[in-house]
């Protein structure tokens with residue numbers, strides 16, 4: 001099995017973002033691998049470590065500026081075998097490069113560069129734009145089966161059994177045969193941190209760079225962002241005397257209870 | 259990041275780390291938060307570093323930072339070792355001390371002056387699973403270390419017999435390998451001092467009880483008694499009578515590691531204290547917004563920044579083969595002062611909560627104090643700095 005895993009470079013989850021004239025301020029802000037992409041990478045590496053999955057190779061792919069190489073190094077240090085950097089200076093947080101273009105870039109890579117890919121693992125969404133569309137779109141473009149919001153992935157015959165997060169619990173579906181696209185949710189695993197021996201090994205692994213403009217994909221934004229603004233500050237709360245008052249307020253003022 | 263056009267024409271900023279160093283920093287930080295932090299209080303209470311934690315230190319490569327890959331080490335640079343010490347210290351200074359002594363003192367002495375025999379015999383296990391100690395101090399030989407009484411006499415052509423007692427030895431309870439400084443020829447004074455590599459399980463090596471300490475409670479500090487300990491001449495580290503020279507050299511650079519530990523402690527305080535100041539309100543405003551407190555934490559952060567720049571610069575001077583002894587001494591002196599002050603202020607800024615054991619700032623305060631004592635007390639650092647200054651101005 002050959003696995004392709006998408007790793008996006010985003011503003012670190014712990015950073016308190018500021019909004020500037022052109023959307024969220026990206027200058028001098030700590031950037032890291034998107035947490036859901038870390039989960040996807042962990043899932044890929046665990047499949048590789050599972051002898052029964054017979055994984056021949058895990059290839060990490062990142063679309064973005066040259067600093068994406070740092071993100072790819074992290075993926076390599078976590079256990080991916082090699083990496084592809086699709087270089088573009090367009091902003092990836094929906095301001096310029098949008099989900100459909102990214103999905104098409106991945107489609108091109110699967111169809112033209114990494115033809116025998118059996119599984120594409122992606123995060124369920126990236127924490128900058130929160131679109132959650134690359135996975136489903138990619139599955140559509142490739143005409144592959146998909147499982148989104150994966151909370152568990154098991155081998156099952158020639159295919160996979162995937163437990164999916166839903167609003168009312170989880171649902172288990174079977175992908176009868178590969179290739180397929182899976183997007184990974186929070187509970188799937190706890191990503192490892194790169195240990196020093198693996199950071200050192202990763203230095204010897206290969207990162208190929210492709211210019212996004214050379215893929216023949218339309219990179220223009222289909223949607224236009226009209227305005228980016230910070231959420232309004234939360235209004236100050238009040239202290240209630242007792243449970244009865246709380247229930248009364250939830251009923252009468254908040255309308256949350258009937 | 260470092261390949262911008264600017265780098266080609268100007269030296270890069272001292273705070274700019276290489277890609278490896280950045281990844282190492284991140285990796286150690288993640289481990290410390292995930293694996294170390296949850297065990298912090300228990301290890302403090304039980305006064306030990308858990309074997310499972312030590313195992314991770316080895317597996318993750320933190321104990322073999324500068325050991326060549328051919329011996330199973332990571333093969334990275336001194337700065338990376340200091341970065342690892344700092345990031346561990348930010349969570350637990352006791353564990354940081356274990357890593358510090360092992361990497362910057364013991365391993366490096368063997369790397370620098372060990373015979374091929376000693377390197378082949380010890381570097382693989384020091385990289386894999388053997389903790390080590392550096393045995394210099396004695397009850398009556400602290401700052402005046404070279405007045406040591408521990409002796410090694412040549413009992414036959416190929417054997418030395420060691421007798422004496424070393425005090426305050428970090429990692430003593432966990433160590434499998436010791437570097438022991440002995441005088442082989444007391445009539446020659448410090449010129450008789452010679453270092454030996456001794457396995458802890460050699461007959462006659464007795465590890466004493468743990469010292470009860472103000473801080474660094476998880477770190478073991480013990481006396482080690484050497485009672486007719488017979489070692490082969492091949493266990494001699496470097497040349498006969500060169501021990502004092504090696505000792506000075508290794509401590510000159512090792513203390514940069516202590517500076518890193520101290521800076522880690524101060525950062526650890528800020529990690530706790532700043533979110534608290536941002537939350538806590540008195541007189542209808544956040545503590546972090548009170549002008550007088552702002553004056554104080556801005557000043558503290560500035561001093562900490564200076565200490566960190568000094569530490570990094572000492573690392574880079576050393577790595578570039580430039581003179582660094584004065585800068586390393588300054589770095590350790592200043593870092594321990596700044597850190598002690600920040601620990602103390604952090605407690606004040608947090609009020610009663612800072613004084614309670616729940617928030618760990620009082621632990622940092624206790625752990626920090628020894629920074630002005632070990633690997634050369636503050637007075638000894640100032641002595642070193644003064645000596646070099648004097649010579650710089652005497653033409």
Ligand SMILES: Cc1cc2nc3c(=O)[nH]c(=O)nc-3n(C[C@H](O)[C@H](O)[C@H](O)COP(=O)(O)OP(=O)(O)OC[C@H]3O[C@@H](n4cnc5c(N)ncnc54)[C@H](O)[C@@H]3O)c2cc1C
Pocket residue numbers: 359391392393394395397399400401402425426427428429471474479628631632633634635636637638641
């Ligand atoms: C937690 C801990 C861990 C340690 N780990 C190790 C270890 O792993 N290996 C090891 O070998 N040692 C270790 N030590 C010992 C440490 O290195 C010594 O404590 C240190 O060298 C100071 O020696 P001393 O305690 O005998 O103090 P002293 O030398 O007695 O000094 C006492 C005071 O006198 C001052 N003073 C001394 N001489 C002068 C002078 N000439 N001019 C001005 N002032 C002076 C000092 O600055 C100090 O303030 C450790 C100590 C501690 C507390």
